[in-house]
Amino acid sequence: MTESSGSKLLNGEACQRTLRGKNAGKNGFVKNHCVFEHPRKYRRPTERSQNAAPNSSLYKKPFSESFEETPLLVAVLTYMGYGILTIFGYFRDFLRHWNIEKCHIAHEREQQKDFVPLYQDFENFYTRNLYMRIRDNWNRPICSVPGAKVDLVERVTHNYNWTFEHTGKVVKDVINMGSYNYLGFAENTGACASAAIETTHAYGVGVASTRCEIGNLDIHEELEQLVARFLGVESSMAFGMGFATNSMNIPPLTGKGCLILSDELNHASLVLGARLSGSTIRVFKHNNMQSLEKLLRDAIAHGQPRTHRPWKKILIVVEGIYSMEGSIVRLPEVIALKKRYKAYLYLDEAHSIGALGPNGRGVVDYFGLDPKDVDIMMGTFTKSFGAAGGYIGGRKELIDYLRCHSHSALYATSMSPPVAQQIISSMKIIMGEDGSTLGKDRLRQLSENTTYFRRKLREMGFIIYGNDDSPVVPLMLYMPAKIGAFGREMLKRNIGTVVVGFPATPIIESRARFCVSAAHTREMLDTALRAISEVGDLLQLKYSRRERPLSTPGWTYEESLLQD
């Protein structure tokens, strides 16, 4: 770990020496002025772990992320498991085709059998034969507030997950490790809920128009001013839906002749918005600044594909916290690159707003940077504020332009008044303007819970991805059967978790994703950790090969297999 950071610093210095050397004017000039040099080609391929940044002066505190590599035996067994499932999938499809077995899922009618097949691609095969078998882990109906504890509707299936029936019973007080409730504002009592009720009495629930027509309420104006003050930008605009904020606001900003540089693991809304805009999209490796710099340099040096004209604008699209990996964007380096190469930055803080930073102002606050450096700050109100919707913040000219040209402002209904009031109250609590210390307490509680939870899980021997400060905690499962088994076993122990497999993650890297909340007390976390450890022992999930304190009792089968 230290050797790779050392080598980066060394190459950085070597880089500057060549600047003043003889090679300054030769061919390959483009390669000699890199801010972040490529690391040496040969590196021990045990872990990808970046502890110290190459330009450590940009970071005020250590940036420690780790993505431990998949153990080889586990990868082989995972592929074998998927192979067996695929063979049985083909077998069942054969039985369905020859009508030996009834087909429960959508299929073509008799008259359409000779047409181009609709359901034979891999996505449909996967849904029919793999997803359906463990479908009871998803779409579980909830019948209470999704706070720290939640009530679930009990379901049974008599035909292996093709249909479900409600038994009429309710599973009460399931510890909720899946909701994006980072600051615990998903509650039905308290100041926010009372304010929302009063607003409902005043305004009703529906707005019945778009922002541009007659749906612009004074509560929207108040909300936007508050959001601008919260973020530290000149002006902001709020939308009714977070997904629509991304997908409907990137098209007005860029068009043909513009370049979008987007991270490998960007959310579907960003990808959709980028594709809708019609710009050229180039993808850089996840959180990899060398890859981004190379793309920027190539874009500026070579211009547009055939005409070699300069790009009209270059927009770098990154997220604050990536929810599947738990990693935090390297914002200081992105801003340094953006300033150097004169590109624009679009930062999607869906998960990080309210959850990171000493004042809860997101990833910009976490790194101690100036909000004016980020051109377009986007975020959602769904996660930390307990409401729904999204916002975009930036300079006044930008927001005024978006008010007239955004598809969402012209065609989508504006935010509902009680939702807007919930955001206003929760934001005031976070900023401390309601006169109490509730905001500060919750921020501190979230950061303590995150550190405790992550440390404990690492100590138990699980492979946990991501940055040590991110409240999103992915725990690696890898094998397909363990996805279903983990979800079911945790529910038996009264803990609700979200398990994720393909296509949201790469096919062998399926995981369970925990979202730590400020509403979780230490006892709840301890209960959850005990249950996770139990299930981890039962399913043999403790794959990590790093040294851990010798408090694990006895001999575990997987450990002996992995000591090769």
Place this chain on the structure above:
Amino acid sequence: MPLGDCWKNLSWFYYQYLLVTALYMLEPWERTVFNSLLISVLGMAVYTGYVFMPQHIMAILHYFEVVQ
């Protein structure tokens, strides 16, 4: 109760086998099909080994001129 312990141990190993080979996700009749195929193939391998191993070993030793 040693027999009870043995049964629990075996049952845990069977559970691990189900998880690793993804049979956990399959319906019971599919598990039966897979298990019977696996047992028949393994049984055939063991039987072939039992029948032919002495001949193979004698042939190897004869090749290396350890025994005439």
